[in-house]
Amino acid sequence: MSGLVWFLVTVALALALAYSRSRLTVWTAAFAALIGANWLISGAFPLIAGIVFLAIAIPLNVLPLRRALLSARLLKWFRSVMPPISETERVALxxxxxxxxxxxxxxxxxxxxxxxxxSPQLTDEEQAFVDGPTEELCKMIDDWQITHELNDLPAPVWKFIRDNRFFGMIIPKEYGGLGFSALAHSSVVMKVASRSPSVGVTVMVPNSLGPGELLLHYGTDKQKDHYLPRLAKGEEIPCFALTGPHAGSDAGAIPDTGIVCKGEHNGKEVLGFRISWDKRYITLAPVATLLGVAFKAYDPDGLLGDRKSLGISLALIPTDTPGVEIGQRHFPLNASFQNGPTRGKDVFIPMEYLIGGEEYIGQGWRMLMNCLSVGRAISLxxxxxxxxxxxxxxxxxxxxxxxxxxxxxxxxxxxxxxxxxxxxxxxxxxxxxxxxxxxxxxxxxxxxxxxxxxxxxxxxxxxxxxxxxxxxxxxxxxxxxxNYLARTYQSVPISITVEGANxxxxxxxxxxxxxxxxxxxxxxxxxxxxxxxxxxxxxxxxxxxxxxxxxxxxxxxxxxxxxxxxxxxxxxxxxxxxxxxxxxxxxxxxxxxxxxxxxxxxxxxxxxxxxxxxxxxxxxxxxxxxxxxxxxxxxxxxxxxxxxxxxxxxxxxxxxxxxxxxxxxxxxxxxxxxxxxxxxxxxxxxxxxxxxxxxxxxxxxSLLLTPSAARDRLTRGVWASNDPNDPVGKVEYAMERVLAAEPLEARLQKELKLRLNPNNLEEALERGVKENVLSEQEAELVREAAKATAAAIAVDELEPERPPEAHAGKAKKKKKVSKKAAGAETAG
The missing domain is CATH 1.20.140.10 (Butyryl-CoA Dehydrogenase, subunit A, domain 3)
Structure with missing residues (x-):
């Protein structure tokens, strides 16, 4: 057999072994068999091929030899080119x-x-919650009122969210929560947010990265028993303060500190931390009763041991604790969920305020990373x-x-x-x-x-x-x-920015x-x-x-x-x-x-x-x-x-x-x-x-232009309505009427030999009924379609006044400006 044939056979064998991801021992046996076959067929031992084979096979298959000759040296080189991994990187990995x-x-x-x-599926209980309380919440929401008039959720909406335990979706039932799956949590947030991004964010934050999830995974039994039922019922409103002016995406560089010391708590001297922090962009901070804070812990006096720097730790602090400051509100791009800064200077907290207690001092970054990987996969x-x-x-x-x-x-x-x-x-x-x-x-x-x-x-x-x-x-x-689009449009950069800038x-x-x-x-x-x-x-x-x-x-x-x-x-x-x-x-x-x-x-x-x-x-x-x-x-x-x-x-x-x-x-x-x-x-x-x-x-x-099973599957799970009095319902109602009226309009135009437009519609309908082209009921259907279309494409006409400004969730009345002034503003 010619050398070219053997070469092609060798290449084909190597490709087959590599493609099938064969083990080294299989490679060795296969090539040994190939050399043997060559020997038997040609009658002469292929000396050069045999030497090359042995020179490669022996060092690779004899483990002590391979480790000494190759692996030890490559490990030394690998160490020289491998940069050190920081502790925060290691925890993230x-x-x-x-x-x-x-x-x-x-x-x-x-x-x-x-x-x-x-296949992911909601349980009957979860589906009932989506179809019941979640649907009811969506019906209560007036996003224009929330974002333009109040800059806050109305009191009845806050009450409904608390009463129906929207804040307790991830909290187990034994603590009074709903104990929902990740899919149910996601489905509720998706539906509410499709009605109002502000309400969606309000609902999602306590169920995402925050005190509830951290307590579930790391809290002491005492902390769980005390806080989880209160969080589930909405008796406590939580927020979590991680981001600060100088620590955003590089959250491991937070400058906020806590010093181990002794202080007074409930009339007794106890061991704890004196914490100082400056945080911003904290969702729900303005209304929170419970503040989670990430800080770097230090023990300069050795009260806990020999280590001076203890690492990032997490505390859960009631916001009425002396020294806790909740700043005035942020307003992220007209979104009206509660968001603001929080600060503290030398605030003393006892050890029992640490999430997980003393055992988890210095484990805060690991705790955050483990919770973030779940929350970030659901809410946003x-x-x-x-x-x-x-x-x-x-x-x-x-x-x-x-x-x-x-x-x-x-x-x-x-x-x-x-x-x-x-x-x-x-x-x-x-x-x-x-x-x-x-x-x-x-x-x-x-x-x-x-x-x-x-x-x-x-x-x-x-x-x-x-x-x-x-x-x-x-x-x-x-x-x-x-307008059912603009507030979602305005909220896009917020979603892009939070939980790690895109x-x-x-x-x-x-x-x-x-x-x-x-x-x-x-x-x-x-x-x-x-x-x-x-x-x-x-x-x-x-x-x-x-x-x-x-x-x-x-x-x-x-x-x-x-x-x-x-x-x-x-x-x-x-x-x-x-x-x-x-x-x-x-x-x-x-x-x-x-x-x-x-x-x-x-x-x-x-x-x-x-x-x-x-x-x-x-x-x-x-x-x-x-x-x-x-x-x-x-x-x-x-x-x-x-x-x-x-x-x-x-x-x-x-x-x-x-x-x-x-x-x-x-x-x-x-x-x-x-x-x-x-x-x-x-x-x-x-x-x-x-x-x-x-x-x-x-x-x-084309799937979006006509009602169908495919269109319903694609849009399943968000707020849907065909109520002509609802902003979203107007366009759906109009589409249904237009599709029903189009064959009638086509018949009318053909028989009367004219083109319909808003100016001649009524005259054409009257003539069509008179000449028996349409029945009275059919003519009324065409009128309804025209009226529904006009309502669907209409835009709002508002009083000529400046948009009301709001501060800390309370709307302030603004004086009307004259028509002359309004005209000047518009022209400018």
């Missing part, structure tokens, strides 16, 4: 756990495992998804009844393009929201996924609300009781943490750097390193082979028309894993400072997760055929974005030559994916 994000990082996601997870994604669903429903209805050039504006291609994004992004956000809530209810605490959800649901909210405002045009920008979430957190947490071997290698037992360090490093090498080679081959075949031979679940997307996302998973490994090897700790590269890798990881969530959602819902346009559009958009970000990474690689090489491996025949075409976009946009 240890917080929560990994879930499907770790599967994505393998380059070979197990789709059957994902689909085997139960619910807010963003609710905005998407409400934008989808109202924009579709408005675009159907609003006409220009005698055509519904929703049928203009430019408007259609915006509506396609609204529907597609909403489908994507809902898929992420449900799948991640389901994971939380299974006991997972996915910290990286929480960052993905926070970023992409709030950015998705920004896009869909911007598009909805564009479609509504003047209807969206004129403030008044009928720029830093994208550029530092998603891939920065994900690369370490989700990678199957990197964290294990990093843990060996600081080990004191050198022998154990080398053994563990050796095991992780060579598994890592095999992992990288395998992903390189998988990326190359699947790139050549465009994923044709990848196994995927039998899922009908969407089966191909499982293959494509698997292919991109291998491309991502290999590209990330090469980048980590090249940059090491320098990746921290390559924020643009990190952000692009974060986008790839995010869209792989979003694609997975959309496929799972489609399967969980029974593969409804009418949802296929949404699935096709959103999956194609994600695949295009993944490939686009990878190309940007390769174009900006620190080593241009290596960037071109990696690109050739993962895109051997060039780019494979395109943006969704216009025909598919038309199908997606």
């Amino acid at each position: 240890d917080a929560g756990n990994t879930w499907w994000d770790a599967d994505i990082f393998t380059g070979r996601p197990d789709w059957n495992k994902l689909l085997s997870y139960p 994604p619910a807010l963003g998804t609710g905005a998407g669903k409400m934008s989808s429903r109202t924009t579709g209805a408005y675009a159907r009844v609003r006409k220009q050039f005698r055509t519904p504006i929703g049928k203009f291609e430019g408007v259609e393009e915006a509506m396609t994004r609204i529907a597609g992004y909403t489908y994507r956000m809902e898929a992420m929201r449900r799948m991640t809530a389901g994971a939380l209810d299974l006991g997972e605490k996915p910290s990286v996924l929480s960052a993905i959800l926070k970023y992409h649901c709030t950015e998705g909210m920004r896009q869909v609300v911007d598009d909805a405002m564009d479609v509504h045009a003047g209807k969206g920008v004129i403030m008044g009781p009928s 720029i830093l979430t994208r550029s530092l957190m998603i891939f920065g943490q994900g690369a370490i947490r989700c990678h199957p071997y990197l964290l294990k290698e990093m843990e060996c750097v600081g080990m004191e037992d050198e022998g154990e360090a080398v053994r563990k490093f050796d095991r992780a390193l060579f598994a890592h090498i095999g992992f990288t080679i395998s992903n390189a081959v998988r990326a190359f082979v699947t790139g050549l075949s465009r994923g044709l031979f990848i196994r995927s679940p039998e899922a009908g028309e969407v089966s191909r997307y499982y293959r494509h996302f698997s292919r991109m998973s291998a491309a991502f894993a290999f590209s990330a490994d090469v980048t980590l090897l090249l940059l090491g700790g320098e990746l921290k400072r390559k924020e643009k590269l990190s952000a692009r890798f974060g986008d790839v990881l995010s869209h792989l997760y979003m694609g997975s969530a959309m496929l799972k959602q489609f399967e969980d819902q029974g593969r409804p055929a009418s949802d296929l346009p949404l699935v096709h559009w959103a999956c194609q958009d994600s695949l295009y974005t993944i490939e686009d970000r990878l190309e940007e990474i390769f174009r900006n690689f620190p080593s241009p030559l290596l960037g071109r090489l990696v690109k050739w491996v993962v895109m051997p025949i060039g780019r494979s994916y395109r943006r969704p075409n216009d025909r598919l976009g038309h199908q997606v946009a």
